[in-house]
Amino acid sequence: MTETTPLIASPELNVEGFTRQYLRELTYTQGTTLERASTNDKYLALARTVRSYLMSRWNRTVTQQYHEPARAVAYLSAEFLLGRQLDNALIASGLEEIAAEGLAGLGLSLDELRAAEVEPGLGNGGLGRLAACFIDSLATMNIPAIGYGIRYEFGIFRQTFVDGRQVEEPDNWLDNGSPWEIARPEQEVEISFGGHTETTTVDGVEKTTWVPGWSVLALPYNYMVPGYLNGRVNTLRLWSARATHAFDLKIFNYGDYAEAVRAQTFAENITKVLYPEDSTPQGKELRLQQQYFFVAASLHDFVERVLEAGFDLHDLPERVAFQLNDTHPVIAIPELMRVLVDLKGLAWDEAWAITQKCFAYTCHTLLPEALEVWPVELMSRLLPRHMEIIYRINDEFLEQVRAKFGNDEMLVRRMSIIAEYPERAVRMAYLASVGTTKINGVAELHSQLLRDKVLNDFAAFAPEKFTNVTNGVTPRRFVRLANPGLSALITEAIGDGWVTDLSRLSELEPFADDAEFRRRFREIKRGNKDRLVTLLKNRDGIDIDPDTMLDVMVKRLHEYKRQLLKVLHVVSQYDRLKSGAIDPATTVHRTFVFGAKAAPGYQMAKEIIALINHVGARVNGDPVVSQALRVAFPANYNVTVAETLVPAADLSEQISLAGKEASGTGNMKFALNGALTVGTDDGANVEIRQLVGDENFFLFGLTEPEASAIQEAGYRPSSYYEQNPDLRRVLDLIASGEFSGGDRSVFEPIVSNLLHEDRFMVLADFQSYMDAQERVDTYYRDQEAWSRSAVLNVARTGFFSSDRSMQDYLDRIWHASPVPIEG
Ligand code: HBZ
Known part of the structure; x- marks a missing residue:
């Protein structure tokens, strides 16, 4: 060109x-x-x-x-939770x-x-937002990179509350026009599904081809990914589905106009909606269609369009690192094999060596139910050729397992990419482990648990593949943009280099002991609270008092994240204020802010939302209690809300059961904006605490080994209820109908579940959490000490920049280098 x-x-x-x-x-x-x-x-x-x-x-x-040409990073992700584009484009330019x-x-x-x-809500939560932070960092670090994903017509649902219960509404984010995208219809790609395979023998060599049953078109939309003031603008390419022209034409020729239009709708369904399940994949056919659709289009795009004409595919690993963001794009592994073997005529072994070198896989979970598996029946019907390829990959892999570990058939069954029970199914995390060079977890503890538990057989088989890259967040959006006051103060103190080198925040350390600096820090925090007051008033009609401690828990609603533990704390405070055990005039005044969407089919999560809202209504409506505490639960928490909420927070709640939260990234955003964390030893909390120091972090709860040991010995949650009178009062109060107009049945399922199952050990950690909250109150009374700790949180958490995460990926996984833009 x-x-x-x-x-x-x-x-x-x-x-x-x-x-x-x-x-x-x-x-x-x-x-x-x-x-x-x-x-x-x-x-x-x-x-x-x-x-x-x-x-x-x-x-x-x-x-x-x-x-x-240089080695490029192609980040394959079913989600990019971008947030608003204008502000970021303004600062980048x-x-x-x-x-x-x-x-x-x-x-x-x-x-x-x-x-x-x-905002384009093209993601569920942490995983999607991480992808957005990563492409921002890659552009800012001058790395040739491209993001590939799906242009959902409806992003994550809009949450509303009716009688305190979550109701989902469609997110019509494209309705008012979409000035940040450029369609490239001339670069559309045809993507096939279904049909069957045919094997022929030519000159004694078997050749298999796929004869698909139907196809759709993938239309690319390009989004700018501007680097921060460096002249580079990378591309995010999101695919949208359309009916093929041939498909239409054939039906039109039969004269069935209505059928042709129906076919169009069928094709376009593929990118209609983002699945809102963030932890329990439903195994829906349309979801697998989405995954294959965007992955096949992206590989084709990279191989046929980004690379120059006549490119020798043997050199592919020198030119690209395909990063698989969780298992959602893992079907790319058999797809690249199909392209290389069936379409380009490479030998299987050659193709396999290339494929393995091109891919790396990031795992974002530890929950077994979150690991994707696809029924063999479905995979064979939708992608028959890929199913054959997966079988062959599995056969050769299991041969290697036998060669290495001997004929341990239990082990072979455990490691098989194909599960046999409860139904025959493809385990996508295993396929990812086999078909890549590197596998990483997203925080130290998570990566360790991946090696020791979730993927332990694979770690024994190929230990060199396993590595850790602790997550990070972009300082451009989450400090520079979200917190202009703090940004100006930091820049005044240490210059503006921190925006692209967040480790420089350590230079703030001495200012923690400077009373005037702390005073200005508090003034900025107070100003940020005022901004939040205005936002909540205008957006939700919620009144909050900026002169209270702002205690925030925002994240997807999941039992493992333990919003329930937070609710128990609120109820306990309510009870103590009502009974006169604490005095509303002298206690520390707090505003509890929740923000959380529940997966629409996740019943228990929705009950917990209702409980928070009902407790909130009671607390806020009580003339005595509301003098000291208030609960605010603005609906539809999203990136835009986070940008105002995070800089205003005093206290960050990161209270998952140890060993369940892979990393967390909200925890990083809060610490970087000078909130103190009350948290368990889980995910990246561990690293945050190590960096900020125990004296600037409120640690509580069981450790992962302790929690596992209790579970193994047989966890009995009711014993905590029996032995702890404070806990008993709290649960009895909820069960009594205090928060449900006297109706004892409303929250009975929640209480019963806690007493008899409590999978995430809320009751086991209750007392420790209450004690930690006491320490919070005591510490908060000393505003000088608190703000000293807050400044130290900022100064010591520069590590959590997504620029640093990207540098780790570059060094350990991708081996790509910066290419400055000339001119
Ligand atoms: O990824 C989150 C982890 O829970 C969190 O600990 C971590 O910090 C973050 C980034 O690494 N995981 C998700 O957000 N997962 C999803 O959103 C998800 C979406 C669709 C799925 C499964 C998971 O099918």
Whole structure:
């Protein structure tokens, strides 16, 4: 490709240039005038204006990549939870002040227009947000990288509450226009499904081909991924499904218009909706279709379009590292084998060596029920050729297992990629372990438990494959953008290098002992609380008091994360205030903030949401209790809310049962914004505590080995109830109907479950948690000590930048290097 287009200069990087471009967009693209324009018109014009500043950098990045081939990272993820795009594009292009001034000159407010953006909710939670942080870091670190995923027409559902119960509504994020995407219909890819395979023998060599039954088109939409002030703009390519033209035509020729349109709908269903289950995959056929759809399109795109024509596929591992974000894209492994063997004619062994070198796999869970398995029946029907390839991979792998460990048939059955019970099914995590060079967990403890428990046989078989990369979060979005006050204070103290080198935060350490610095830190925290007050008032009609301790637990609702433990604490405080055991005038005043979506089919999670809301209503409605505590549960917690909530928090609740939370990333965001953590020894909490120091962290609860030992000996939750009068009062109060208008049946399932099953050991950790909360209260009374600890949390958590995570992946897994953009 030679560049024949003269590089069109970007609009001038000053207020006049910005204003001119803005008016152009408003007039020519949006087709309106300043006077007539709606808020959405004004927002769209603004988004396009900012985009236009990044466009020539984007073109330059793509062109340079084509001419100067280097090893690229292709991050395959079924989810990218991006959050709003405008703010990030503004800081990445250095336009923030210019835009604010330019808009003000036109009588418009940047803050008002920013608020008009609907965030693309193309992910469930941590895993999807991590992918978004990673592509931001890769661009900022000048790594040639591309994200591949799915352009769901409906992202994660919008949560509302009716009588305190979760009700889901569709998320029409595309309704008001989508200025950040560029469709490339001419680069569509045909993706096939179903049918059968045929084997023929040519010159004594067997050759298998797939004769698919039906196909759809994958249409790419490109999104910019701008590096922070470095001239690089990488691409995120999300695929959308359309009916094939041939399919339509055939049916049209039979004259059945209605059927043709129906076929169209059928095809387009594939990318219609994001599955909202974040821990118990339902094994739905459409989900496997989604996975294969985006993976096949992405591999084809990379091999046939990103690589230059005539590229020798033997060199593929030198040119790409495909990272598999959990098992969702793991079908890429047999797909690449099919491409290399069936389509490109490589020998099996050759193809296998290439495939293994190209892929690496990240595991994000420890819960057995979260590991994806696909029934062989379904896989054979939808992807018959892939099923054959998986069988062969498995046969050869199990041969190696026998060669290494002898004929231990129990071991062979355990390690087989194909499970036999309760039904024949493909274990995707095992396929991932076999078909990759590296397998990583997402925090030290998690990686250790992967080796010791979940994938222990595989770790014994190939120990060199296992590694750890502790998660991180992007400091651009979660500090620089979300917390402008703290950002300015940090920059004043140590310069602005921290934005791209977060380890520099350690230079703040001495300021923890500077009373004036601490005073300003508190003032900023207080200002952030005021912003939150405004947001909750306008968005949810919720009133909170900024002069209380803000105690926050925001994350997906799951029993292992133990929102219930938090509720027990709230109920206990309620009880003690009501009974006069504590005095509302003198106790530390707290606002408990919850934010959590439950998977729509997860009954217990939905009951817990109802309980939080009902307890909240009672607490807030009680004239005595509400003097000292309040509960706020804004519906539809998302990235946008996090950006205002996290910087305002005093206390971060990270209270999962040890050994269950793979890492957590919210925990990092809070610490980086100067909240103190009350947490268990789980996931990345372990590393946070090690870095910030025990005296700046409220640790409680069983350790993973302790919890496992109790479970093995036979955990009996009711014994805690019997022996702990405080716990008994709390559970009895919930069971009594206190929070359900006297109806004892409403929360009976929750109480019974805690007493008789309590899989995640809420009762076992209750007392320890209550004690930790006492320590929190005591410490909070000493605001100087508390803010010293808060500053130290900021200074000591620079490690949790996603830039550092990316550097670890680069060093240990990808072996790719930066390529600065010229010009
Ligand atoms: O991934 C989360 C982990 O629970 C959390 O500990 C970790 O910090 C984070 C990033 O590594 N896992 C998820 O968010 N998982 C999902 O969202 C998910 C989505 C679809 C599934 C399964 C899991 O089918």
